[in-house]
Amino acid sequence: MSGTRSTKKTTSTTRMTRRECLQTAAAAGAAVLAPTIVPASALGRGGAVAPSERIVLGAIGIGARGEFDLGWMLPEKDVQFVAICDVRKVRREHVKKLVDKKYGNSDCKMYADMREFLATRSDIDALLIATGDRWHALATIMAMRAGKDVYSEKPSCMTIAEGRAVVQTARRYGRIYQTGTQRLSEANFVAAIELARTGRLGKVHTARAHIAPWDAADMNHSWLPGEPQPPKEEVDWDTWLGPCPWRPYNSAYIHGSWRGHYDFHTSCIGEWGAHTFAQSQAGIDVLNTSAIEYRYVKNDTGDGMVTKFANGVQMILQRDGWHGSCGMKFEGTDGWVTIADNYEKPEVSSPSLLADADKLVAEYMERTKRPMNHVRNFFDCVKSRQHTVANPEVMHRTMSTVHAANICMWLKRDMHYDPVKEEFLNDEEANRLRSRAQREPWII
Amino acid sequence: MFRTLVSLTVLCVLVAAATPRSYGQKPQASPKDEEAKLIAVLKSDAPRKAKADACRELARVGTRESVAPLAALLCNEELSHMARYGLEPIPDPAVDTALRDTLEKVKGRLLVGVIGSIGVRRDPKAVAPLVKRLDDPDSEVVQAAARALGRIGTLDAVAPLEKALSSTAQVNRIAVSEGLFRCADVLRSQGQREEAQAIYEQLRTAGVPEYVRSGATKAEDAIRPRGR
Numbered sequence: 282m283s284g285t286r287s288t289k290k291t292t293s294t295t296r297m298t299r300r301e302c303l304q305t306a307a308a309a310g311a312a313v314l315a316p317t318i319v320p321a322s323a324l325g326r327g328g329a330v331a332p333s334e335r336i337v338l339g340a341i342g343i344g345a346r347g348e349f350d351l352g353w354m355l356p357e358k359d360v361q362f363v364a365i366c367d368v369r370k371v372r373r374e375h376v377k378k379l380v381d382k383k384y385g386n387s388d389c390k391m392y393a394d395m396r397e398f399l400a401t402r403s404d405i406d407a408l409l410i411a412t413g414d415r416w417h418a419l420a421t422i423m424a425m426r427a428g429k430d431v432y433s434e435k436p437s438c439m440t441i442a443e444g445r446a447v448v449q450t451a452r453r454y455g456r457i458y459q460t461g462t463q464r465l466s467e468a469n470f471v472a473a474i475e476l477a478r479t480g481r482l483g484k485v486h487t488a489r490a491h492i493a494p495w496d497a498a499d500m501n502h503s504w505l506p507g508e509p510q511p512p513k514e515e516v517d518w519d520t521w522l523g524p525c526p527w528r529p530y531n532s533a534y535i536h537g538s539w540r541g542h543y544d545f546h547t548s549c550i551g552e553w554g555a556h557t558f559a560q561s562q563a564g565i566d567v568l569n570t571s572a573i574e575y576r577y578v579k580n581d582t583g584d585g586m587v588t589k590f591a592n593g594v595q596m597i598l599q600r601d602g603w604h605g606s607c608g609m610k611f612e613g614t615d616g617w618v619t620i621a622d623n624y625e626k627p628e629v630s631s632p633s634l635l636a637d638a639d640k641l642v643a644e645y646m647e648r649t650k651r652p653m654n655h656v657r658n659f660f661d662c663v664k665s666r667q668h669t670v671a672n673p674e675v676m677h678r679t680m681s682t683v684h685a686a687n688i689c690m691w692l693k694r695d696m697h698y699d700p701v702k703e704e705f706l707n708d709e710e711a712n713r714l715r716s717r718a719q720r721e722p723w724i725i
Numbered sequence: 726m727f728r729t730l731v732s733l734t735v736l737c738v739l740v741a742a743a744t745p746r747s748y749g750q751k752p753q754a755s756p757k758d759e760e761a762k763l764i765a766v767l768k769s770d771a772p773r774k775a776k777a778d779a780c781r782e783l784a785r786v787g788t789r790e791s792v793a794p795l796a797a798l799l800c801n802e803e804l805s806h807m808a809r810y811g812l813e814p815i816p817d818p819a820v821d822t823a824l825r826d827t828l829e830k831v832k833g834r835l836l837v838g839v840i841g842s843i844g845v846r847r848d849p850k851a852v853a854p855l856v857k858r859l860d861d862p863d864s865e866v867v868q869a870a871a872r873a874l875g876r877i878g879t880l881d882a883v884a885p886l887e888k889a890l891s892s893t894a895q896v897n898r899i900a901v902s903e904g905l906f907r908c909a910d911v912l913r914s915q916g917q918r919e920e921a922q923a924i925y926e927q928l929r930t931a932g933v934p935e936y937v938r939s940g941a942t943k944a945e946d947a948i949r950p951r952g953r
Contacts, residue, residue: 400896426899426903427899428934428936449910452940452944453903453906453940453944454936454937454940455936455939455940455943456936502778502781504774526777526781526806526807526810527777527803527806528774709816710785710786712814713784713785713814714785716813716814716845717784717810718784718806718809718810718812718813718838718841718842718845719841720806720838721805721806721834721835721837721838721841722834722837722838722865722869724837724838724840724841724844724869724872725872
């Protein structure tokens, strides 16, 4: 797929498409150089997708979560994965092995340097970015400037300023973007959102958003003890740190122990709030803004924090209340609905609320043209150039609520936020925490 | 021996007094006292970690008093980033002066960092020295300067960027385009629609990738006055 997808239909009558070009070339080749064999798959026959319709995919930073994403992406017939870029050799080689096995060849290319990767692979249409949180926004911005569409894992930005920069970059370069809040594309969650959004619960006054119950909102600034730094070819530690403050190498970081550290993580609030705030804001129809009030709670987790939106609806952060992860609950004047992972179906105040749940989801899919498959929604939008369900603005607005809630906890006082100016009211200290100086040369 | 012991004791007291706390723990001292303790750490022989933590805290509470001690670290290979970390959010023009003054003192990565911070602070007095960097042999410096000029977004930043769009090496053109997009955003936000439109026109006909030209075309369409 090229960058001219959006014009494909309109130009097909006057200009030769890549598929036609291949067919013509194959025919000409057959006439002159018979018996040259062109595989049927190259022409889009035998159920294969023709090259002109394929999305050429690459990835930056693939650990366990990224591999999970690839498990959804690789089976898509119109997707061809061609290259992995990772600062860790073991991960580069692992992904190459996985991809080559899938395609039965040895074509997957490996890169250690993102700048080289982006500069040289102009054939790549879209990238999966599944690094640690610290790199999500920066890699996204660099990729978009290189003309790539991006599927980024969550939380997709470390600060309010980074989120805004992602929005601006996507707009400037016309890039498609999806953040990995996949429950926005799962039927049970969509049913609950639509029950709230369409008034089935009466007037919704409260949303409850699940935050990760194993972590704290307080973050630490400690360094793990330094260990001998591996060769750059094995682990490029300087690039692993990216825009974050330098600290000595310790292997625990690269195996996931970056969580809980202020420089690398967005706390228990961001860990799940990146999902559940988006889900909650979808149900109360405020995906285009952020909460305006944040009431500090005297604990170290944010459990029970009340936030409020300009439409008067409150969203309460909760560690408990669900028998699954990443839950949300909507409470209205006429009933409630709640859902989390592993629920067979949403739980409701009255069974009658679920009577037309399937219909609600079907109507949502018809209205939005979005499938109940988050990566498919991304690939569809890569082709159609339409907005994804978790587009940059949705990501930024919901992550701004996450960041503001964190700042409320860190400064231990109530906050008032202006989502238009994107600043806290009468709180210079809070405003200073909206951005962080990035370490050179990773400055956006 | 005695002198060493005294020095170590003083150092321990300083570091302990300014040990970073999780944000939000009620300050044990007034902000002014807290700042003074953090500055003392910067001026001491405290280890890199303690100084880095002090810089992070000064980003939150620092005032004009912190500018000179932080700026003194801008040329320090180990602490330049954390010095910028502390300086960037301090709302005092002394920060801008310090960053501008450092432009001539650093090279390579540190220069890229300082240029980036100048951009974040949108210092209009830095336009001329940044324009000079558009001809730097180091492409990372050129790109950082182009993006920083875009953040500043004044009219005197536009012309050099437009010139660079055709004259700079291919590897720098996206950064220069980014600078121009940013200038246009700033000008639009100030109601200077025609000036922004002129930038988009320049971009949509420039020797840059199709997606950049397409982005400029869409941006130009978006601000074009609509007829009835």
